[in-house]
Structures are given as C-alpha cells and as structure tokens.
Amino acid sequence: MKPPAALLLAVAVLAGGDVVRADERVENVFRLHCSGCHGMEGAGSKVGRIPPFVGIVGRFAATADGRLYLVQVPGVANAALSDADTARLLNYVLRSWGAAELSPNAPDFTPEEVRSLRNVHVDDIAKLRGELGAELARHGTSIAY
Numbered sequence: 012m013k014p015p016a017a018l019l020l021a022v023a024v025l026a027g028g029d030v031v032r033a034d035e036r037v038e039n040v041f042r043l044h045c046s047g048c049h050g051m052e053g054a055g056s057k058v059g060r061i062p063p064f065v066g067i068v069g070r071f072a073a074t075a076d077g078r079l080y081l082v083q084v085p086g087v088a089n090a091a092l093s094d095a096d097t098a099r100l101l102n103y104v105l106r107s108w109g110a111a112e113l114s115p116n117a118p119d120f121t122p123e124e125v126r127s128l129r130n131v132h133v134d135d136i137a138k139l140r141g142e143l144g145a146e147l148a149r150h151g152t153s154i155a156y
Contacts, residue, residue, distance in 0.1 A: 040100050041104070045100070053065060053104070060156075063156055067152075067154050069110060069111065070109075073113070074143070076143060080139050080140060082101070082128035083133045095122040095125075098122050101120045102119045105119075
C-alpha cells in the first residue's frame with residue numbers, strides 16, 4: 012500500500028528535500044508560487060502593492076543588491092522551494108519578463124548563489140527596494156506601479 016501524498020509531502024518538507032518533482036515544469040512552479048500575486052502575465056497589482064515584472068525584474072538582476080532583493084523578497088524567501096528550484100524559478104521570471112532589460116552577460120541564478128543570498132540578513136526589505144528604485148531612477152527607470 013502506498014503512503015498518502017500528504018505524508019510524503021510532510022516528510023519531504025521536514026527532511027529539507029525538494030517539494031517540486033524533478034519533472035515538474037517551471038511554468039507550473041510559477042503558477043503555484045507566484046501567479047497568485049503577480050498574475051499569470053507578471054503584471055502585479057496596485058492592490059496589495061504587488062510590483063509588475065516587466066521593465067523591472069531584469070534591471071534588478073543586473074546588480075548585486077538587486078539579486079539579493081530578488082532572493083529575499085518575501086514571496087521568494089518564504090516559498091518552500093529548494094535552492095535549485097528557486098534558481099530555476101528566478102531564471103524563468105527573468106527570461107519571461109525581464110529579458111528586454113537584462114544585460115546580455117548577466118549570469119543565471121545558480122543554486123549556490125541562491126543559498127548564499129538566502130544567508131544574508133536583510134533588516135528591511137522595503138528599504139532595500141526603495142534604494143534600488145532610487146538608483147534606477149537616477150538612470151531614468153521608474154519602478155513605480
């Protein structure tokens with residue numbers, strides 16, 4: 012007799028294993044972990060102050076602080092995803108909605124980078140986002156939504 016799926020999920024979470032199946036498409040991971048707030052089109056929402064991805068996310072990935080922000084933003088930081096799945100998801104978001112702004116030599120997120128950035132303590136994520144926004148504004152890009 013096979014154990015119930017809920018038991019297997021609980022064991023995987025408690026053991027720190029991947030919750031995402033190896034064969035699960037990254038689009039499904041996005042749908043489960045991101046689309047509830049950002050929408051399937053990455054548009055975000057003024058209600059709840061959910062930023063859009065288009066025009067913003069690629070610019071964030073261009074700087075060390077921006078990459079830190081993308082890993083530490085609450086929706087990513089609080090997701091029950093492994094470092095590898097988080098890297099896969101962030102790269103999907105960047106390719107899907109940030110490609111136009113993404114530097115051609117910007118590296119993909121790796122599981123090692125995600126692990127390292129998860130270990131950085133950020134006192135105030137909203138302040139970090141404000142600082143990133145101010146820096147981008149100095150270069151003519153607004154992250155206002």
